Amino acid sequence: MTEFGEAFKRLDQFIEQTMELAKVPGMAVAVTDRERLLRVSTYGFADVAAQTPVTPEMLFEIGSISKSFTSIALLQLCEEGRLDLHEPVTRYLPWFEVQSEYEPITLHHLMSHTAGIITGMEFTGEVRYEVWALRETEATAPPGTYYHYSNVGYKALGIVLEDLLGRHYGDIIQERILDPLGMIATEPIITHETRKRLAVGYEGFYDDRPLPRGRPLAPATWLEYAGGDGSIASTPADMAAYLRMLMNRGQGARGRILSEESFDLMTHKVIEAKEEGRGSYYGYGLEIRDTDGHTHIEHGGGMVGYYSYVMADMDDGLGVVVLMNGPGGRCDEAIAKFALKLLRAALHDQELPPIPPINPAKIENAPEYTGTYRAFPEQSRGAISKMLTLMAEGERLMLRYGDERMGLERRGPDRFYVDHPDFALFLLRFGREKGKVVELFHGPDWYTNDRYTGPTTFDHPQEWDAYPGHYLSFNPWLSNFRVVLRKGALALIGPSGDEKQLVRLGTDVFRVGEDGHSPERLRFDTILNGRALHANLSCGDYYRTFAP
Template identity: 55%
Template sequence: MVRRLNRFVSSAMRASNIPGLSLALTDRDSLRGVATRGFADLARRKRVRPETLFEIGSISKSFTSIALLQQWEAGRLDLHAPVTRYLPWFAVRSKYEPITVHHLMTHTAGIIMGTDFSTEARYETWALRDTETGFPPGSRFHYSNVGYKVLGLVLESLTGEPASETVRTRILEPLGMDSTLPAITHEARSRLAVGYSEVYDDRPSHPSHALVPATWLETDTADGNIASPAPDMATFLRMLLNRGRGPQGRILSEEGFSLLTQRAVRPDDAAHGEFYGYALNVKERGGHTTIGHSGSMVGYAATILADLDAGLGVVVLANAMQETGEIADAAMQLLRAASEGRRLPSLPRPKDPRYVRKPSDYTGAYRDGLEEITIEADRGRLVLRRGADRALLEARETDAFFVDHPELVRFLLRFRREGDRVVEALHGSHRYAREGATIPAAPTTPPEWEAYAGHYRSHNPWLTNFRVVMRRGALLLIRPGGEEDPLAPVSDGVFRVGATEHSPERIRFDTILDGKAIRANLSGCDYYRTFAP
């Protein structure tokens, strides 16, 4: 089992450009093992060790939820009371019923995700009064980091102390998680693995991109404030596997644990499970109930996964903001098979992104006005030709490809289908019609929209930049990773971000100079037009 898992982890780390990783396996009673790979500090060639700390990001939200449930058990918190009972100054523009603590804990409040434009929780919470809810609270799921910042302030209002201190005394110390930090500070920096990001922050990632130390920041906000080593996180999982019981007694009552792991809402995205409770994803896998969560910080990623029926848990911590869920899934498959005495399953090899199952789906000539590209098949691979240039395509998502060419790397090349047939290729501002396909003419758009297209930057380390493009009569916001969101007009210079009408996210363009918007405010964070294309 160990050899098979090590091979998979090593391959996944290479494919995702992860410099260092720590993985822990546990059952209900004890730690099964810890495996470490790679480097905690590339410059010093310092390897990851079991005691190396990693930032766990949004997994911190489950600690916040547990601390709030402890207040509920003590009779000091009504989960279904308006947030204003505990934070009278909390305000969001809304035509719906008041937002409750439960709504925030389940990401059903209808508020924005949050941009971390502030270095602390209070002002970002205060600034919610300048935003508007996108749907009736409780009716839908829209993940919100700022919602958990608010919850940290609710917890502080109940205890009279920082939320991080409550987590320390009420969760970490009773569980014996002595190496875990409830706040990320300069004093602890030497104990953490160095977080890494790719040298290019404005385009989809690629294993060939050099790694550089990511921006370091202190934080104690309750949406992502914990740093921990893998063995300590396995201790946390054992408490979950024992339904709230720790080695010195209960952290949560049985009723509290049931609330923590309730199937409160069905998320409308694949990242957050079949159901979501209080900061835990809930899924059914092979007749077993699993709970877990992922977390990302600037330069870090993490996943926890617990099989409640088998009594098994997996922790994966990495010092790059890359996908760790597949590693956790693979480790759980092997751990469960070994525990049940079954033959170990074969783990999938990381797919070579250069090879495509049906290249013929995409081959042919595509044209956007006078510009033409051709997609050719080459021994199972796809090659883009543009004039004399030739670039290999690498699959990323369904019908989306990284273009290995210096002039084309800033956007993914996406293909749109009608039925089963690919009819056009989309890249940045270009919309290339496939030869033989009929594409409707672009709609007429207000001339002032031309001012909004461009590349915008901020000093925010979470989302440093994005591009806005005009593509055949539509404005789109394109993030560095290649994710695209259509922009729908709301009022002059203001657009809804996202394809769904209930999205609360907004972007506002202003300060028009020489026909170009100089500033774009994305859900509360200011970005400014930059010189780079």
């Protein structure tokens, strides 16, 4: 029998280091092989205020990992001859409607995120209305040709299960998956009763700006939920049992819940999932990746206050479950990846990999960003400074701001966080010209350095002056966003700092993102005193707020 003791010690060190840096409140991790649970470990607090530690029995919401449960239930019905994945959705939901010039959307398209429909804004906790509201949206690509992650598509699939079987979604998942796998601690839907067993979920203290590392979190908004896109709450041991079933190709400890043929359908590479990162493909409720010559099946989950990841090596038969009760900058996936590397090395009696260094202030290519950046008055009337100077100090990138010097922290390609109140609302984002960094953006402000050779004046339609501002809703999934006008173009900036160009499609309608197939739309209306008071983002309503 393989000894994993040293691998587990190193994994603990990495987890503790990661949690300290990201300030994750609590975490539970399970490791399993094809036959048995190898380990459950817990870290941190389930309730920070009460100093209640995480225990193995506590529930965590697993979010979109639930999509694979929905897919399994649908595949079971296919085996029973009760539905056909390649029939139009309207065969099972006659009222399902999306504006489209293309062929009908099928269950297969929804299961593989290839229907060409919106992600969904979670603007109501009632799944049927959100699916009904798809009639106000448009499919923007031929079904089966374009990957765009869609929660509302899986909401529709959950309703198909309910209408076909005449039972509630939670009862279907309980009877068809949880009970046969012995997942006795798992809850298929999230209710007030579930809350008693859940670790407390946490989010950033501020919901309108990038999250500073190491800053206090606040208890997340509590929500009840039942839907096919993500309503399961589970424990690490139960999720390890689920992974064992997947690693055994549909065979559970008490019997088979999915045929070999159905499992092959579930894990075949339907389409490259470019939104999820290089080398990722989507099947039915699962991502499939080729990693270091091994086939991985995996999926992440995000709920309000909860983050999770499951990953299984189908060749070596090793699986990892990571459950967290607070944001951590995708450290759940990083922990799962490192855990599998450690386990593989131990299994094959190889030297254990070193703990990956975690230093967000380390920027190897810092010299690429150095220089003096000046704001153009016409483009940046409210700029926090007329001039910003970036300097490299070893592998750190420093910003000179007045009499202060501060280090930058990488948050993505050419994107950095500055830990200073004047920079709190937006990331610094750099632009390139022929590979060279030539400009810098901070929210609506635009700066250029000596290498910039492009235009400095830009025209835009006069009516666009009404659109920039901060828009708010009471939707805890996306409570707010900002619209900025910069270089003659509009952009939408989310709380985390993610930015997407707005491409005009009509007088007051914009496509969100440069991708011509993106189905997401932003509409403005109710113009008062030259300012739009209302914006609709893919069926979700937002209203201009007084806050900057």
